Amino acid sequence: MTEQLREHVARQLERSRARSTQLTDAVDEHDLVRQHSKLMSPLVWDLAHIGNQEELWLVRDVGGREPVRQDIDEYYDAFKFSRSKRPELPLLGPKETRQYVGDVRGKVFDVLEKVPLEGRRLVENAFAFGMIVQHEQQHDETMLATHQLRVGDPVLQAPPPPAGNAVLTTEVLVPAGSFEMGTSTEPWAxxxxxxxxxxxxxxxxxxxxxxxxxEYAEFIAAGGYDREEFWSAEGWMHRLHSKLRAPRFWQREGSGWARTVFGVTEALVPNEPVVHVCFFEAEAYAKWAGKRLPTEAEWEKAARHDPATGRSRRYPWGDEDPTPQHANLGQRHLRPAPVGAYPAGVSPLGVHQLIGDVWEWTASDFHGYPGFEVFPYPEYSKVFFGSDYKVLRGGSFGTDEAAVRSTFRNWDYPIRRQIFAGFRCARDAF
Incomplete structure (x- = not known):
């Protein structure tokens, strides 16, 4: 069983690195080192940071090995320097970065082959390796967002997602009652x-x-961005200050709308989920529609609760890992899939596309659950707890299956729009 786990970890590490390589090899050295947006790091920083985290946790901590490049630790500490300041640092160049992450990965595979996967919580079920796999995939999604912000000729290609299918009802009733939220058993949670x-x-x-x-275009046409009554006080101030008029990357084209997608400007696809909206925009739309955003608990119950058995599933469709038939994940397609494209991924209550396509804003602030325990370091979650951040759920087309579950929690500032975020609405049952 241990050897099977080692093989699984190795495959996940290789998959993650293949994606990182694709995202960084797609552009020239100039694009690797430049900052495409103040909101994002240079791509070369992300790649070296991936290697540095891998070195800190797997080479030095788990493996007990000598440092590879201790001299660069501070430059790739995500808390020491903000993204806007990172281009000013003495960063490794593209060639050095690739050599560094390659050297680290070689040592990691040696550690994986030799370290006992027991006797310490950090290595039980290969948790530290799973944490690093997820970390790399999360940064791959961040790098994908940087590609969306990049100006220039298109460099990424992917086939279109499957066609949508008619969804028979616009909403479903989730009955009252308790369910099990979160997990104590998912090994890499x-x-x-x-x-x-x-x-x-x-x-x-x-x-x-x-x-x-x-649907979102109807909100715009109804004057949604000009009607203060649909916005919270904070949201309205942000709308005015940032001059929001439509989702990010939308532009007028005649009487309709177009959207720029990884360097290609095209007519809006009507039945695709809206993406690149901030929390305040989602909140305003929901109020205009006579609804609200779901709480985090409501979202998870809709995604996991099986009324026939009373248990919480790992995913809406069951306990098995995602396949291309279940959800739009892993940069397989460079856009959300039309509504109804994944009937195999529907929840027991009949809710579609809860996993993949777009991260979904919820109404909830980011806090720890009852009994929360920091592991293995407070900077992953605890330092972000509070009302500054809103929780997003479900993953996007840019999220890898290793970094999303029905229990997985993402969070961001409510003003953020560069992330692949959309939303769905909810309402009280009367």
Missing amino acids: LDNERPAHPVHVKAFHIDTAPVTNA
Whole structure:
């Protein structure tokens, strides 16, 4: 069993690195080192940071080996320098970075082959390796977002997602009752997903699918960006200050809308989930529609609760890992799939596309669960707890299957729009 686990870890590490390589080899050295947006790091920083985290946790901590490049630790510490300041640092160049991450990975495979995967919580079930796999995939999604912000000729290609299918109902009723939220058993779950705990949720309705481009365009046409009554006080101030008029990357084209997708400007696809909206935009749309955003607990109950058995599933479709038939994940397609494209991924209650396509804003602030315990370091989750951050759920087309579960929690500032975020609405059951 241990050897099978080692082989699984090796495959996951190789998959992650192949994606990192694709994202960084797609551009020339100038694009690797330049900052495409103040919101993002240079791509070369992300790649070296991936290697540095891998060195810190797997080479030095788990493996007990000598440092590879201790002299660069401070430059790749995500908390020491903000993204806007990173281009000013003495960063490794592209060639040095590739050599560094390659050297680290060679040592990691040696550690993986020799270290006992028992006797210490950090290595039980290869947790530290899984944490690093997820970390790399999370940065790969960040680098994908940088590619979306990049100006220039298109460099990424992928086939289109499957066609959509008719969804028979616009919303479903989620009955009142308790369900098990979070997990205490998922081997690579991160600390903010733990522990499993019962949560009682009142009956509510939730949209069968994420809000689409066509639906969001109706909000714009109805004057949604000009009507203060739909916005929270904070949201309205942000709308005015940032001059928001439409989702990011949208532009007028005649009487309709176009959207720029990784360097290609095209007519809006009406039945694709809207993407690149901030929390405040999602909140305003929901109020305009006579609804609201779901809480995090409501979202998870809709995604996991099986009313026939009363248990919480790993995923909406069951306990098996995602396949291309279940969800739009892993940069397989460079856009959200149209509504109804994944009937195999529907939840027991009939909710579509809860995993993949777009991260979904929820109404909840980011906090630890009852019984939360920091593991293995507070900077992963705990330092972000509070009302500054809103929780997003479900992953996007740019999220890898290793870095998303029905218990997985993402969080960001409510003003952020460069992330692959959309939303669905909910309402109370009367």
